[in-house]
Amino acid sequence: MEEMEVVLLTGLPIEERRDFILTKGKQKRQLKCDADSVAGSVSQRACVYCGARVVLNPVTDAVHLVHGPIGCASYTWDIRGSLSSGADLYRNSFSTDLKEHDIIFGGEKKLARAIDELVRKYRPKLVFVYSTCIVGVIGDDLEAVCKAASGKHGIEVIPVQSSGFIGNKSAGYRAACDALMRLIEPGEKKYVIKSKNINYLGDFNLAGEAWIIKRYLSRMGVDINVVFTGDSSYAALKKAAGASLNIIQCAGSMIYLASRMEENYGIPYMNVSFVGIEDTSNSLRNIAKAFNDPEMAYKAEQLIEHETALVKPAIQRYREKLEGKKAAVYVGGGFKAVSLIKQFKEIGIDVVMIGTQTGRPEDYRRIGDLVDDGTVILDDANPAELEKFMLEKGADLLVGGVKERPLAYKLGIAFIDHNHNRKHPLSGFIGAVNFAEEVYATVCSPVWNYI
Template sequence: MADKPKIRELLDESACAHNKSKQSPCNAPTPGATSGGCAFEGAQISLFPYADAAHLVHGPITCLGASWETRATKTSYPGRDLTQMGFTTDISTSDVVFGGEKKLLSAIDYIMAHYTPEAVFVYATCVTALIGDDIDAVCRHAAEKYGVPMVPVHAPGFVGSKNLGSRIGGEAALAHLIGTKEPETTTPFDINLIGEYNVTGDLWQYSPLLGELGIRILSTLSGDGRIKEIRTAHRARLNVIVCAKSLISLTRKMEERYGIPTISLSFYGKRDTSAGLLAIAEALGDEGLIERTKALIAREEARLDGKLQPYRELFKGKKAVLNTGGNKTWSIASALQDLGIEVVATAVKKATEADRQKARETLGEAGVLMMNPGAEQAKIIDDTGAHLLLAGGRSLYTAIKKGIAFADVNQEKKKSYGGYDGLLNLAEDLKNALENPVFENVARRAPWEK
C-alpha cells in the first residue's frame, strides 16, 4: 500500500497557477480556522456518496455525529445504501491509553459480517492520529483477509481545511482504488466526473443529456458512484472536474500516470451548462459529437428560454447578495445572471484563488467579493438595496432583519439547481421567496413599538 499523503505537496499543488505567485501555499492551515469545516469533513465530503462502501470513522463518536448525513447526496444504488449507516469505533479514554487498533479491526470484522460492502473507508481523526494508531497496517490485514479494498484516509481535522481534506480523500481513492480493476468494455467517449457529489440530484439533471450524446460516464468521484466503477477510472478518455478545484491534485496525477487530460467546468445556469457540454465534446475531439452537441444545446436553450420568460419579467431590476463557498461563489452567480438578476456581492472566504478570480470575472469590477461575509452582508444589503439573499441557513436571520427575500443554496437545500431544468427550479424558488410576504412582515416593528 502507498505511504501517507504528503500534506506539504498537497498544499503546494503544482497544477494550481496561484501557488507560484504566493508566499504561502493555497489552503495552508490557519490556527482556529476550521470552523467552516476541517480536513476530516472535507475527506468525507469527497468519498461519502459511495453508497456501496462502508464509511468507518476511527475516532470518538462525536466526530461521526458532526460529519454524518450533512449533505443530501442522492444515489440510485439498488442495494442497501450504506451512507445511511453511521459506523464508528467510538474511541474512549482507555483506547487513547492502550491504542485503538484492535478495536478498529474488530469494527471492520463486524461490518464485513453484517453488511458485505464493496469497500471500507477508514477515516483517521484527530484523536487516533495523535495516539499513533497504524490504520494502514490494519487496512492491509483486513484487505488480505476479506479480498475487498480497505482504504485508509489520513485526514485528521488538525491538518487543515475542508478543501485540503477533499484533496486527501482524492489521494486515498487514487492510491487504493483507481487502476485496480479493468472495465468490461470501453468506448471512445468514456469520461470521469470528478468533484460531482450529486447533492440533491445535480448529476441527474445533466447526465441524461450526456447519455443522449453517446458520452458514457465511466465513473464518478463520487456522486451516485460505485466502487467497481471508480476502480476502472484509469481507462477514461477525459477527466471532467465539476466545479471542485480541490481535486486538481488527483486529476494532475491521473494525467501523469494514465495520460488522461482534464477540463474543468460548471453545470449551474444556462450559459455554463451549454459551455460545459460543448467543452466535453470538443475535448473528446470528435466532429460528429461536436455537431450533435451544438444541436442539443440549441434545442435545450430554446426550450428553457420559453419557460423562463415569465420569471425574467419578475426578476427585472432585482439585486442579490450571494453568501456561499467554493465554486458556488461564481457558478450560482452565473445562474442568477442568466435569470436577469444582478449579483452585487458574493462571499469568497471559503473559495480557492482560482474561484475568486472566476468570481471577479463573473461579477465584474463593480461586484463586491466578501472576505468576511458575516460582518459585511448586512451593510451591503443596505448600501445596494438588494432584494435577495442567497446563502446557508445561518444567514436567514440577516434576511429577516433586513426584510428581504431569502433562499437556501448551500448543501442543506432540498432541490437541485444543476443543469437546464435546475435553473427552472432556482427560478421558481426565487419567485416564491420574492412573493412571500413573511420576510417583509417580520421585519416590521409591532404597532406599540416606537
C-alpha cells in the first residue's frame, strides 16, 4: 500500500488521518467513514444537534426549542432556505438559554417553564425539544420533562436526543428520525401496490425544490403523501404510514427512517436523486418502474423528453464556456456527491477533489468508480486539508456549504452553495440550468482577475 504524499496542517499525525483520505489510482482501500466527530477538532462536519436540526427544522408548524446555551440556537431559519406553503412558526428559534446557574443546579425546571410559555403564546400541536452538548453533560431528563409537558398541555412534546458529542452528524439524523417515528401513526393497511401515494424523504424544500418534484410526479400520476420534512406539518406527518412507497433524496439523513418505516409499516423504499439531468431522468423512470405501470412509464418518458429539450440548449451554452475547468466538492451526503460528479460532467467540468461529511462506504465506492485517477477523495475533512488539496489540484471552484464559503474566497476560488442556505432551486431540470448558470457566473466572474 503506497503512502500518501500529504503534509497535514492540523497537527494530527498522518497515521490518524490516512484512513480518511485517498487519491484514486494510488490506493486500493476503502475510506473509513462514520467515525465520531472529535470534540474541539477543526472538522468541517456539523455536530449531532445540527444534524437533527437539519432534518426537523423544516416542519413548519412546530415549535423548535433548543435546550442549551444560546450559542447552539444560532442555527435558525434565516440560514436555511426551506420554504413553507402555510405555517411559519418554524422560522422562530427558541432557546432555554442555559447559564452557569442552570449548569450547576440543572435546567429541567427552566425547560418546563419555557415549554409552558411557548405553548401559551403559540398554541402549537407539536414541540421538538433539542438536547445539546451541555445537556448531555449535566444529564437533564428531557424525556421526563417532555412527557410531563405533553400530559399537561395535551399536545405532543418530543425530545430530540442530540447531545453534540454522542457521535457525529449522522447520529443527529438518527435522533431526528427517532423523533419523527414517535409522530407517525400506523396506517390501516400495509403496503398497497396499487396506491400511487408516496412519501418523499430527504427534501427540505430549499427554495421550493420539493414543489418542483411534486409537479413532476403529479404529471406522472403520482401523489406525494408527505415530504420529510420540507413544507411538512404536524397533520401531514401523522399520516405518513399511509403511503405505498418511500423515495429518498438525501439518503444520509433518511435511510434510517425509511428502513424503520419498512420494518414497522411494510413500506418499501428506494433511493432517488433529482440533482442533474441524468439522475433526475433516471429517478423518474425508476419510480415508474417501482409501480410497474406502463402508462406512468410513458408519461415519465414524455416529461423527460419535454424538459430535457427545454434546458439542453442553455446547458450547452454554459458547457462551451466551462469546458476544462476543475471543481472541488465537499458536501453533506454521499448521494449528492455522486450526482454532482455526473452533473459536472454534463457541463464539461472535472471533479479533482471530493469529500462528504456523512458519506457511507457504498457512496465512496460509487464516487471511486466515477472520478478519474488522481482525484483526491476524503471523508470528514478539516479546512486545512480542503485548502491543501484544492491548491494542489488547481481547483477553479468549490462546491460546499456555509462553512466552506470563506475558505474558497480566501483562496481566490469560485464558490457554489449546494447546502441549505441558498435561495434558488438546484433540483430537477430547472435546477440543472440554475446550477450551470451559477457555476458560469462564479467561475467566469472578472473579479478573479483582481485577486
